[in-house]
Amino acid sequence: MQPVGAAVPLRVDIAEKTFRSAQGVSITALQDLSFEVRQGEFACLLGPSGCGKTTTLRILLGLDKDFSGSFQLPEGGSDRIAAVFQEPVLLPWRTVEQNVRLALPKSLRTKNLDGLFDTLGLAGMRSLYPAELSLGLARRAALARAFATEPAVLFLDEPFASLDERTAERLRHLLLTVWSARPTTALMVTHNLREALMLSDRIIVLAQRPAHVLGMFDVRLPRHYRNPQVMSDLLRSFQQKFPGVA
Amino acid sequence: MSPPDTGDRPPGAAAGPSSQSGLAAALTPVLTVAVSLLGLCLLWGLAARAWPSRAFPGPGQVWQVLLAEAANGDLFYHLGATLGRVAAAYVVAMVVGSVIGVLLGSHRSADRFFAPWVVLFLNIPALVVIVLAYIWFGLNEAAAIGAVAVNKIPNVVVTMREGARALDPSYAEMAAVYRFGLLDRIRHVLLPQLQPYLAAASRSGIALIWKIVLVVELLGRSNGVGFQIYLYFQLFDVAAILAYTLAFVAVMLVIELLVVQPVERHATRWRRRPA
Numbered sequence: 001m002q003p004v005g006a007a008v009p010l011r012v013d014i015a016e017k018t019f020r021s022a023q024g025v026s027i028t029a030l031q032d033l034s035f036e037v038r039q040g041e042f043a044c045l046l047g048p049s050g051c052g053k054t055t056t057l058r059i060l061l062g063l064d065k066d067f068s069g070s071f072q073l074p075e076g077g078s079d080r081i082a083a084v085f086q087e088p089v090l091l092p093w094r095t096v097e098q099n100v101r102l103a104l105p106k107s108l109r110t111k112n113l114d115g116l117f118d119t120l121g122l123a124g125m126r127s128l129y130p131a132e133l134s135l136g137l138a139r140r141a142a143l144a145r146a147f148a149t150e151p152a153v154l155f156l157d158e159p160f161a162s163l164d165e166r167t168a169e170r171l172r173h174l175l176l177t178v179w180s181a182r183p184t185t186a187l188m189v190t191h192n193l194r195e196a197l198m199l200s201d202r203i204i205v206l207a208q209r210p211a212h213v214l215g216m217f218d219v220r221l222p223r224h225y226r227n228p229q230v231m232s233d234l235l236r237s238f239q240q241k242f243p244g245v246a
Numbered sequence: 247m248s249p250p251d252t253g254d255r256p257p258g259a260a261a262g263p264s265s266q267s268g269l270a271a272a273l274t275p276v277l278t279v280a281v282s283l284l285g286l287c288l289l290w291g292l293a294a295r296a297w298p299s300r301a302f303p304g305p306g307q308v309w310q311v312l313l314a315e316a317a318n319g320d321l322f323y324h325l326g327a328t329l330g331r332v333a334a335a336y337v338v339a340m341v342v343g344s345v346i347g348v349l350l351g352s353h354r355s356a357d358r359f360f361a362p363w364v365v366l367f368l369n370i371p372a373l374v375v376i377v378l379a380y381i382w383f384g385l386n387e388a389a390a391i392g393a394v395a396v397n398k399i400p401n402v403v404v405t406m407r408e409g410a411r412a413l414d415p416s417y418a419e420m421a422a423v424y425r426f427g428l429l430d431r432i433r434h435v436l437l438p439q440l441q442p443y444l445a446a447a448s449r450s451g452i453a454l455i456w457k458i459v460l461v462v463e464l465l466g467r468s469n470g471v472g473f474q475i476y477l478y479f480q481l482f483d484v485a486a487i488l489a490y491t492l493a494f495v496a497v498m499l500v501i502e503l504l505v506v507q508p509v510e511r512h513a514t515r516w517r518r519r520p521a
């Protein structure tokens with residue numbers, strides 16, 4: 001499958017990001033954080049809780065402009081970005097389908113979403129309000145919204161957190177299915193190593209706060225070869241390369 | 247803001263109450279209200295009979311005046327005039343108050359600067375605003391409606407400022423990431439979050455506004471329920487005063503039942519689960 005658009009990578013070069021609390025205490029969340037995600041690649045940002053992963057995504061999403069450094073988003077296809085947040089963030093007063101359509105650019109507003117909803121198992125839920133969904137279904141709706149926009153780059157912040165393992169596993173497979181249909185440059189935050197090994201082409205390992213890159217771990221193996229046996233091999237070689245992480 | 251985990255229950259699975267008991271349940275409150283009002287009328291009639299006086303007419307007399315005023319068209323003319331002013335003042339107060347309130351609620355420094363102004367305006371007596379408006383802008387319709395609106399605006403500002411402070415930033419951030427247009431943001435992100443506050447401001451607003459409108463009419467207009475009440479006050483005609491008052495209260499009740507409540511039900515339909 002061909003990646004979409006010209007080969008501009010996602011390039012991140014954040015020199016420093018410091019929070020100043022109301023009491024005047026300053027917390028440096030990120031320091032000299034730089035990495036690249038190649039066009040059409042699925043990368044995972046792996047790091048301990050509180051190290052600054054969400055902060056990094058917020059900067060890349062343009063939600064936090066108070067930092068020093070720079071970054072470059074991939075272009076081509078569309079200039080749009082999509083995000084799956086740590087919480088689903090669906091508008092409770094709009095139905096599932098309205099939530100998805102509202103996120104679409106004007107030119108795509110009326111596009112046929114049947115395929116996407118079917119793949120994600122949301123076909124019968126389009127007219128439900130978010131309060132009528134379980135957390136797992138709400139997270140699927142958030143995935144549907146992100147993929148429907150046909151973005152140039154996709155950011156995911158622990159999209160499967162606080163789900164039971166079976167539901168999370170099913171959603172990971174769904175994510176892979178919709179992503180493979182249109183491989184988009186993607187950066188996913190997680191602190192679950194197994195999840196990272198299963199989904200990504202490349203794992204960017206972050207250190208404790210202030211976050212900076214400890215190293216990269218490339219998983220070159222196609223995803224359909226990653227059976228339990230291979231996964232435990234991958235796990236072992238990851239732990240050899242990064243002892244003490246996860 | 248994660249929706250509660252409710253399991254994947256298909257809609258319609260929970261059985262609703264049977265339609266008969268549902269109808270009875272719906273009728274009971276209506277009946278209660280009717281009986282209660284009837285009781286009040288009865289009490290009023292008995293009291294009027296016990297203390298017969300021109301200043302304390304019974305419900306029958308008031309009803310006669312009401313019919314007479316309705317027959318010669320005066321009632322509807324004056325009700326219409328008052329209703330028009332109430333509507334105009336309501337719209338002006340809600341729009342201006344909401345815009346100011348949301349701006350103050352989302353800008354801390356502006357709020358700190360203007361908060362004393364809000365307190366000041368909250369405490370200016372309605373009568374003062376009305377008199378000054380008539381002196382400065384003349385005895386005209388714009389001054390009348392403006393004066394009523396100015397009396398209501400600080401309340402709306404306070405309520406809507408509270409609403410703006412309670413806005414969930416994650417929705418705004420989602421809207422920013424997905425590049426919602428300005429109109430979409432207002433219609434699909436901002437207004438639904440402010441809806442409970444808008445409803446609260448509306449409710450207290452209409453009640454307050456129509457009372458102030460009567461004063462405005464009494465002081466400087468030549469039609470409307472307030473003008474009529476003043477007229478009959480000079481004639482000492484209590485039956486007519488009560489007739490006009492009750493007619494207008496009835497109109498406001500009908501508006502509440504036919505407009506306010508259905509609109510509110512529509513705006514909060516997403517909160518209810520399918521039965």
Ligand SMILES: Nc1ncnc2c1ncn2[C@@H]1O[C@H](COP(=O)(O)OP(=O)(O)OP(=O)(O)O)[C@@H](O)[C@H]1O
Pocket residue numbers: 019020021027029047048049050051052053054055056191209
């Ligand atoms: N608005 C803020 N003000 C002050 N400090 C903040 C703010 N947001 C985050 N921080 C701090 O920055 C650090 C990184 O936070 P961040 O949310 O990015 O962590 P994370 O890696 O996403 O953690 P988790 O895996 O638990 O979600 C934390 O120590 C946190 O206390």
Ligand SMILES: [Mg+2]
Pocket residue numbers: 053054055086157
């Ligand atoms: Mg986080």
